Amino acid sequence: MDTTEQRQKQAVLSVEGLRKTYGDGSVVAVDDVSFEVERGSVVGLLGPNGAGKTSTIKSILGVVLPDEGEIEVDGVNVDDAGGEIYENVSAVLEGARNVYWRLTVRENLSFFSSLQGIDPRERREEHEELMALLNIDHKADEVVKDLSRGMKQKTALACALVRRTPVLFLDEPTLGLDVEASHDLRRELERLVTRENRTVVLSSHDMDVVQDLCDRVIIMDDGEIVTDEQVTELVELFRSQAYEVVVEDAVSTTARRALEREFDVDEWRERGDWTVCEVSMADRERVHDLMGTLEEFDLTPRSVSVVQPDLEDVFLEVTGDDGDDPEGEPEDAALLAEGRA
Numbered sequence: 242m243d244t245t246e247q248r249q250k251q252a253v254l255s256v257e258g259l260r261k262t263y264g265d266g267s268v269v270a271v272d273d274v275s276f277e278v279e280r281g282s283v284v285g286l287l288g289p290n291g292a293g294k295t296s297t298i299k300s301i302l303g304v305v306l307p308d309e310g311e312i313e314v315d316g317v318n319v320d321d322a323g324g325e326i327y328e329n330v331s332a333v334l335e336g337a338r339n340v341y342w343r344l345t346v347r348e349n350l351s352f353f354s355s356l357q358g359i360d361p362r363e364r365r366e367e368h369e370e371l372m373a374l375l376n377i378d379h380k381a382d383e384v385v386k387d388l389s390r391g392m393k394q395k396t397a398l399a400c401a402l403v404r405r406t407p408v409l410f411l412d413e414p415t416l417g418l419d420v421e422a423s424h425d426l427r428r429e430l431e432r433l434v435t436r437e438n439r440t441v442v443l444s445s446h447d448m449d450v451v452q453d454l455c456d457r458v459i460i461m462d463d464g465e466i467v468t469d470e471q472v473t474e475l476v477e478l479f480r481s482q483a484y485e486v487v488v489e490d491a492v493s494t495t496a497r498r499a500l501e502r503e504f505d506v507d508e509w510r511e512r513g514d515w516t517v518c519e520v521s522m523a524d525r526e527r528v529h530d531l532m533g534t535l536e537e538f539d540l541t542p543r544s545v546s547v548v549q550p551d552l553e554d555v556f557l558e559v560t561g562d563d564g565d566d567p568e569g570e571p572e573d574a575a576l577l578a579e580g581r582a
C-alpha cells in the first residue's frame with residue numbers, strides 16, 4: 242500500500258473540489274477546495290473574515306448545498322446521506338444556535354445524547370462530569386435562553402461532546418470562556434482525540450488555542466486553501482533570520498543610529514534595565530560584526546538568540562493580513578503552493 246492509499250484509508254473526512262457560491266453565483270465563497278482529515282487528529286481551519294471557512298463547514302454538515310464537489314464523512318457521502326450525516330458529525334457553530342434555548346442545560350444534554358441513540362439515563366454521570374468540567378453544573382436546571390453568552394457557548398459545546406460523533410466541528414470553541422475553562426476544554430479535547438480517536442476540526446481566530454491543540458492547519462483566503470501543513474513544519478518554514486540581542490545597558494541614541502545604519506534593526510524594546518534589539522541577518526557571520534559594534538559603544542551583550550515565529554506570525558504572513566500586500570496573492574503563500582504542486 243503506498244502512502245497515498247494509507248492516507249486515504251485513514252481519512253475520516255474527505256472534501257474534493259468543493260465550490261460554494263451565493264446569490265446569482267457572483268459571490269464565490271469557496272473555490273475548488275480539497276483536503277482530507279485523518280482520524281484522531283485535530284486540524285485547524287483558519288483564515289481571515291470572509292475566507293470561506295464557515296461555508297466549507299456548512300457544506301460538510303449539509304447545511305448549505307455546494308455548487309460542486311464531493312464530501313465524505315466517515316465513509317458516508319454527504320449528498321447521499323441527507324440528514325443522516327448528523328450521526329457522524331456534530332458541530333458548534335457561531336452563537337450557540339445548535340442548542341434548544343427553551344430547554345435547560347441538562348435537558349439539552351439528554352436530548353442530544355438520545356439523538357445518537359444513547360439512553361441519557363446511562364450517561365447521567367458522564368453528563369454531570371462534563372457540566373462540572375465546563376463549569377456549568379450550577380446552571381444545569383436553568384433554561385439556556387436565560388444564560389450568559391459564555392454559558393450558552395459552553396452548553397453548545399457540551400451538547401456537541403455528548404453526541405460522541407467521529408467528527409466534531411468547533412467554531413471559536415473558547416470564545417467567551419474564562420482562562421480556566423478554556424484550559425480545561427483544551428485538555429478535554431486532547432483526551433477525546435487521544436483516548437477515543439475522535440477527530441476535531443477547529444476554526445478559531447485565537448492562534449494560541451490553535452497552536453496548543455492542532456496537529457495541522459489549513460489556512461483559507463478568498464475561498465481557496467493557501468496553506469495546508471503540520472503546525473511544526475509551518476512554523477519551521479517561516480523561521481526568519483531574525484535574532485534577539487539582549488544588552489545589559491541602556492543604549493544611547495547615537496549607538497542606536499549606528500546599529501541601525503549598519504544592520505537591519507526591526508525593533509527596540511526595553512526589558513527592565515536591559516535593552517532588546519531585534520535584528521534580521523541573512524548571514525550568521527554578521528553576528529560577530531554586531532558584537533564588534535556593541536563593544537565600540539561599550540555595550541555588554543547578555544544573550545543572542547534566534548527569534549522563533551509563532552502561528553500568529555505565520556498566519557499574518559500567509560494571509561497577507563499585515564497590510565503589506567492587501568490585494569495580491571501573498572508571496573509566501575504562493576511559494577508554499579509552488580512547493581506543494
Ligand SMILES: Nc1ncnc2c1ncn2[C@@H]1O[C@H](COP(=O)(O)OP(=O)(O)OP(=O)(O)O)[C@@H](O)[C@H]1O
Pocket residue numbers: 263264268269270288289290291292293294295296297
Ligand atoms: N448566506 C450568504 N449569502 C451571501 N453571501 C454569503 C453568505 N454566507 C457567506 N457569504 C459570503 O461568502 C464569503 C465567505 O463567507 P464565510 O462566512 O464562509 O467566511 P468565514 O471564513 O467563515 O468568515 P468569518 O471568519 O467572518 O466567519 C464572504 O464573502 C461572505 O460575505
